[in-house]
Amino acid sequence: MLNRRTFTTAAALGAAxxxxxxxxxxxxxEKTKVSIAVGGKAAFYYLPLTISEQLGYFKAExxxxxxxxxxxxxxxxxxxxxxxxxxxxxxxEHTINLQAKNQYFQCFVLQGRAPQIAVGVSTKNMPTYKSIxxxxxxxxxxxxxxxSTNMVANLVLSRGGVxxxxxxxxxxxxxxxxxxxxxxxxxxxxSNTDPVMTMLEQKGDVKIISDTRTLRGTxxxxxxxxxxxxxxxxxxxxxxxxxxxQALANAIVHGLKWLQTAGPGDIIKxxxxxxxxxxxxxxxxxxxxxxxxxxVDGLVPAEGPKTALAAIGSFDNTVKPxxxxxxxxxxNEFAKRxxxxxxx
Numbered sequence: 296m297l298n299r300r301t302f303t304t305a306a307a308l309g310a311a312x313x314x315x316x317x318x319x320x321x322x323x324x325e326k327t328k329v330s331i332a333v334g335g336k337a338a339f340y341y342l343p344l345t346i347s348e349q350l351g352y353f354k355a356e357x358x359x360x361x362x363x364x365x366x367x368x369x370x371x372x373x374x375x376x377x378x379x380x381x382x383x384x385x386x387x388e389h390t391i392n393l394q395a396k397n398q399y400f401q402c403f404v405l406q407g408r409a410p411q412i413a414v415g416v417s418t419k420n421m422p423t424y425k426s427i428x429x430x431x432x433x434x435x436x437x438x439x440x441x442x443s444t445n446m447v448a449n450l451v452l453s454r455g456g457v458x459x460x461x462x463x464x465x466x467x468x469x470x471x472x473x474x475x476x477x478x479x480x481x482x483x484x485x486s487n488t489d490p491v492m493t494m495l496e497q498k499g500d501v502k503i504i505s506d507t508r509t510l511r512g513t514x515x516x517x518x519x520x521x522x523x524x525x526x527x528x529x530x531x532x533x534x535x536x537x538x539x540x541q542a543l544a545n546a547i548v549h550g551l552k553w554l555q556t557a558g559p560g561d562i563i564k565x566x567x568x569x570x571x572x573x574x575x576x577x578x579x580x581x582x583x584x585x586x587x588x589x590x591v592d593g594l595v596p597a598e599g600p601k602t603a604l605a606a607i608g609s610f611d612n613t614v615k616p617x618x619x620x621x622x623x624x625x626x627n628e629f630a631k632r633x634x635x636x637x638x639x
Contacts, residue, residue, distance in 0.1 A: 325536040328359045329543065331526070332380035334368035335438050335469035337570040338488040339585045340524050343406040344384045346557075347550035349565050355549075356542035366468050367439020375400070381532060382543065386410075386443035387522040387595070388603050390624045395614045399530040402625040404544040404633070405595050406551070407523030409513040409588035412447045413492040415501030416484045417477055424502060427455020436467040436482035443523070444469075446607065448486035450516070451505045453610040471572055477501065490572060490581035497577060508585050519602035522595050522625075523588070530623070541629050548593040548633035555591065555639075592639040593630035600624050 333341055344362070347353055353360040365371045368385045375383040376398065383389070384406070393400045416424045421433070430452065437444040449459045467476040473491045476482050478500055485492075485501065489508060495501040506512040513521050526543055533540050557565075559579045571578040600621045608616040633639070 322538045324357055324539050324542060326381070326539045327357060328361070329382060329539060330361045330363065330380045331382045331384050332363050332365060332371035332374035333384040334365045334371035334442060335488070336362065336364040336384075337567075338411075338438075338469040339490065339581060339589075340407060340411050340443075340469075340488045341384055342566075342582075343524070343547055343550045343554065343589065344526075345567075345570070346553060346565060347546045349567075350550065350553065352546040352549045353543070356546050358539070358542050358546065360543075365439070366466055367437070367442035367444070369439050369441030369445075372441075375528065382526055382528045384524065384526055386446070387525050387527070387599070387625070388443060388446055388607055390527055391600075391604055391607055391614060391619060392611075394619055394624065399623060400527050401530050401533055401623065402522070402525040402527040402595060403533060403540050403629045404547045404593040405522055405525045405590045405630065406547060406593075407525070407588055408520065408590045408596065408599075409510055409585075410443060410447060410507040410521055410523045411488050411585045411588045412444055412486060412507050413489075413496075413503050414448055414451050414484065414486045414505040415492060415495060415503045417480070417482065418499060418502055419478075420480055420483045424504075427452060427457055427504070430455075430484060431457055431461045433483035434463045434465055434481070436465050436473060436476050436485040436487065438469045438473075438487060439466040440464050444486040444488065447505070447507065447516075449610050450606055451486075459610070470570075474572065489585050490570075490578050493581035493584055494572060494574065494577050497580065508588055510587055513588070517602050517606050519605075520596045520599045521602050521606070522599040525595070525625075527625075533626070541632060544593060544629035545633045545636065548630060548637055548639050551590055551593060552637050552639040554586075554589055592634040594627050594634065595625045595630075 372389050374380040390400050467473040477485050604616050607614050
């Protein structure tokens with residue numbers, strides 16, 4: 296990484312231009328200290344954020360990023376809406392829910408091109424499970440009520456003729472607490488991300504009934520590409536801080552590019568040990584399962600927002616699809632520039 300002194304020298308010599316952080320060429324950062332709220336940072340859902348942090352890609356862009364981890368995406372969303380965080384690393388569909396309340400937030404770089412969420416029923420509590428209807432009156436664990444895990448569970452239930460009001464949702468997080476809640480019999484089913492779901496699946500603790508950890512599974516559940524984890528912020532923040540948002544997008548796309556060729560050893564060396572929940576082998580097995588769900592270049596696919604809107608509108612009567620301006624949900628301008636820079 297070039298500091299300001301060596302950058303001046305390099306510029307004077309007309310050398311090493313490609314190594315100069317993109318943001319300096321575009322203009323001064325409006326904010327160097329940026330707070331990011333995330334709900335369940337240890338999940339693979341947010342792996343690009345962790346990689347970009349651990350490998351120093353935010354610092355390379357001149358950013359001092361503070362990441363606050365919450366129990367679920369809905370809590371992280373509250374932090375950003377409330378003003379205690381600048382940016383949310385959260386689910387794309389939150390931009391839809393917010394616009395339905397006349398709050399305009401925009402995704403500006405994508406981390407996941409599939410939700411990576413699986414729904415499973417407890418083999419201990421529901422050994423005779425046969426259909427979605429069996430979940431009526433049951434307790435379903437989600438990362439946090441109102442989060443994307445809750446959204447996927449609602450969608451699966453609605454397609455099986457069960458209303459969200461006919462079950463009880465319990466927040467269990469996305470780490471050890473989720474494993475404990477299911478294995479202790481505190482919940483009857485679970486909607487969660489990896490590595491939790493693969494760990495439960497491989498130990499025979501759950502029977503998977505819906506799976507969006509692969510592109511094919513996502514297509515089956517949602518009927519199209521479903522944008523997932525992303526960085527989003529208020530439209531006002533993005534308009535006021537374009538260089539800062541560009542730097543954030545650069546860091547994430549840099550992380551996405553690294554992930555395209557990273558091997559198991561690279562992941563083990565980079566990800567904090569606590570994220571592996573005490574089982575490296577299963578953690579890596581989980582990574583293999585969700586790898587294709589990680590975004591490649593940070594761009595939101597053209598049909599993705601429409602897929603997300605149709606899915607949410609199918610079970611949430613507070614969201615009126617014809618009232619949502621899809622074009623205001625996201626921008627690909629920052630990711631396009633980052634993609635060109637890193638050839639992602």
